[in-house]
Amino acid sequence: MFPRPIEKASKGVNISYRIALVASIVLWLLPLLAVMATSVRSLGDINEGNYWGWPSEWMLIENYTQVFTSTPMAQYLMNSLIITLPAVAGAVALSTLAGYALAKYQFKANIWIFATFIAGNFVPFQILMIPVRDLTISFGLYDTHWAIIFFHIAFQSGFCTLFMRNFIVGLPTELIESARVEGVSEFKIFFHIVLPLVRPATAALAVLVFTFIWNDFFWALVLVQSDEVRPVTAGLSALQGQWLASWQLISAGAVVAALPPVILFFTMQRHFIAGLTLGATKG
Amino acid sequence: MAQSSPQIGLPDSRPSTRRKWRPTVIAPWLFLAPAMIVFFVYVIYPVFDSIWLSFFDWDGLGDKTWIGLDNYRELFDSDTFWKAFSNNLLWLVLFMLAPPCGLAIALFLNQQVAGIRAVKALFFFPFVISQVVVGLVFSWFYDPNFGLLNEAIVFFGGDPIAILADEKLVTYGIIAAGLWPQIAYCMILYLTGLNNLNGEQIEAAQLDNAKGWKMLWYIVIPQLSPATFIAIVVTVIGALRSFDLVATMTAGGPWGSSTVLAYMMYEEAIFNYRMGYGAAVAVVLFLIMDIYIAYFLWRMVKSEK
Numbered sequence: 001m002f003p004r005p006i007e008k009a010s011k012g013v014n015i016s017y018r019i020a021l022v023a024s025i026v027l028w029l030l031p032l033l034a035v036m037a038t039s040v041r042s043l044g045d046i047n048e049g050n051y052w053g054w055p056s057e058w059m060l061i062e063n064y065t066q067v068f069t070s071t072p073m074a075q076y077l078m079n080s081l082i083i084t085l086p087a088v089a090g091a092v093a094l095s096t097l098a099g100y101a102l103a104k105y106q107f108k109a110n111i112w113i114f115a116t117f118i119a120g121n122f123v124p125f126q127i128l129m130i131p132v133r134d135l136t137i138s139f140g141l142y143d144t145h146w147a148i149i150f151f152h153i154a155f156q157s158g159f160c161t162l163f164m165r166n167f168i169v170g171l172p173t174e175l176i177e178s179a180r181v182e183g184v185s186e187f188k189i190f191f192h193i194v195l196p197l198v199r200p201a202t203a204a205l206a207v208l209v210f211t212f213i214w215n216d217f218f219w220a221l222v223l224v225q226s227d228e229v230r231p232v233t234a235g236l237s238a239l240q241g242q243w244l245a246s247w248q249l250i251s252a253g254a255v256v257a258a259l260p261p262v263i264l265f266f267t268m269q270r271h272f273i274a275g276l277t278l279g280a281t282k283g
Numbered sequence: 284m285a286q287s288s289p290q291i292g293l294p295d296s297r298p299s300t301r302r303k304w305r306p307t308v309i310a311p312w313l314f315l316a317p318a319m320i321v322f323f324v325y326v327i328y329p330v331f332d333s334i335w336l337s338f339f340d341w342d343g344l345g346d347k348t349w350i351g352l353d354n355y356r357e358l359f360d361s362d363t364f365w366k367a368f369s370n371n372l373l374w375l376v377l378f379m380l381a382p383p384c385g386l387a388i389a390l391f392l393n394q395q396v397a398g399i400r401a402v403k404a405l406f407f408f409p410f411v412i413s414q415v416v417v418g419l420v421f422s423w424f425y426d427p428n429f430g431l432l433n434e435a436i437v438f439f440g441g442d443p444i445a446i447l448a449d450e451k452l453v454t455y456g457i458i459a460a461g462l463w464p465q466i467a468y469c470m471i472l473y474l475t476g477l478n479n480l481n482g483e484q485i486e487a488a489q490l491d492n493a494k495g496w497k498m499l500w501y502i503v504i505p506q507l508s509p510a511t512f513i514a515i516v517v518t519v520i521g522a523l524r525s526f527d528l529v530a531t532m533t534a535g536g537p538w539g540s541s542t543v544l545a546y547m548m549y550e551e552a553i554f555n556y557r558m559g560y561g562a563a564v565a566v567v568l569f570l571i572m573d574i575y576i577a578y579f580l581w582r583m584v585k586s587e588k
Contacts, residue, residue: 101314131329154325215413233443277475
């Protein structure tokens with residue numbers, strides 16, 4: 001292990017390491033803590049310039065209730081869910097199929113198709129913007145949830161296929177081959193042998209892609225415009241313009257918008273990191 | 284990436300099957316079809332369509348007029364473009380701080396004391412939240428009237444600075460905000476890498492009296508090279524994708540001084556209705572990104588073969 005385990009060092013070093021840990025985490029999260037502190041203040045405090053002193057009154061419940069009652073935040077959150085869940089399911093489903101094909105069948109175009117999925121995944125959004133917007137309009141989907149859902153399914157299937165393919169490559173092939181010798185059809189092999197084996201990977205992938213899609217801002221700006229369909233990222237940005245002086249509300253809104261991926265991350269931490277670091281350990 | 288070992292178009296025991304119709308030939312295409320179709324419609328085709336559009340004058344509604352390279356000529360004469368381009372370079376250069384900073388934090392946290400898992404999770408936190416929230420958080424942090432940064436500057440006897448309103452400082456301010464989640468990402472990559480170090484090599488080096496910096500430089504960092512590669516790739520992509528923060532923190536201002544190609548493109552197309560010109564900006568950004576995509580693919584294809 002590198003660096004050397006700190007337990008082996010002197011007591012003084014051990015204590016100062018622990019103090020340094022706490023201090024560094026406070027420093028690292030300082031900008032965020034500032035926002036959280038603002039979100040429990042009263043408007044009076046803010047008008048008087050009391051941003052960093054002890055709040056004259058705690059408005060935790062009032063401010064967070066007001067975010068939901070006087071802004072469309074609840075609607076935005078709902079929209080984000082309506083968009084994110086089917087998009088994640090779609091992208092994971094399509095890419096599990098595609099990843100299996102690329103991992104366990106050999107044919108000439110294989111590596112080139114794989115390379116295309118990877119390359120497409122790195123492309124800047126702006127080069128897709130005008131055509132995707134036009135396509136969406138001509139499909140009659142502009143300013144609907146489906147506009148964003150379809151785009152995310154398609155775009156994320158690049159990254160997801162890369163992910164699933166690399167996971168499935170590592171699975172043993174003997175099972176598949178012996179089933180094939182028995183005369184089991186290719187589809188049955190996929191559904192009854194491969195699918196149960198890839199379940200842990202789909203969980204990791206789903207958690208990761210959920211955060212990507214939930215946090216998307218660009219396509220939420222480009223493909224929808226009304227409050228009825230706008231997800232929480234674009235919604236928050238719009239609120240920022242409207243509620244300019246009500247910092248306590250904006251900050252409470254920001255905390256609310258950030259919460260779902262954060263909760264998901266803390267509950268599914270292992271999956272999340274496994275997904276993110278796939279490929280970081282083997283060349 | 285691991286080698287895909289086994290032969291799948293296996294030797295068939297039934298000689299009567301004609302090769303063409305063997306299920307192992309058809310099935311992969313059926314499995315691939317849905318993903319390939321949507322990916323083609325929403326990613327591959329739009330790339331080429333955008334390139335094509337960049338040769339037209341088009342307001343998004345009326346007729347398109349072929350103007351050849353005029354969009355590009357105008358672009359290369361435009362101050363805004365060069366401002367955006369040089370800001371993009373600045374993003375690229377400064378973002379390269381993320382991998383070493385991430386490594387430093389990973390080394391700092393790679394211990395097994397009580398509660399370390401929670402500390403690692405909290406360090407990773409900025410990557411999980413939306414860039415819109417990050418932008419908001421930092422707008423606060425920088426606010427000249429009550430931002431925490433200025434409170435600190437004043438506390439130490441300096442004068443408050445309005446970073447986001449200062450043409451010279453604004454891009455640095457946004458990049459610092461962008462580095463926050465990016466460092467977190469690199470840190471997690473390196474933590475995983477450090478977890479998978481080859482213990483024998485480390486011990487052997489310890490016997491040879493290697494420690495500290497020498498150990499880090501000659502033994503540990505070479506072993507971390509897969510993590511470094513991924514960290515650099517995602518950092519370059521992150522730097523060139525810098526749209527969300529610019530849009531939420533400054534909208535390119537003051538006076539276009541913090542704009543980047545990604546934001547300039549959006550502005551031209553959505554606010555100024557100049558689709559062809561916007562497409563030309565996107566093509567330039569795409570070409571810059573292509574250098575990295577090509578390098579990544581070259582490395583990948585090489586390791587697969």
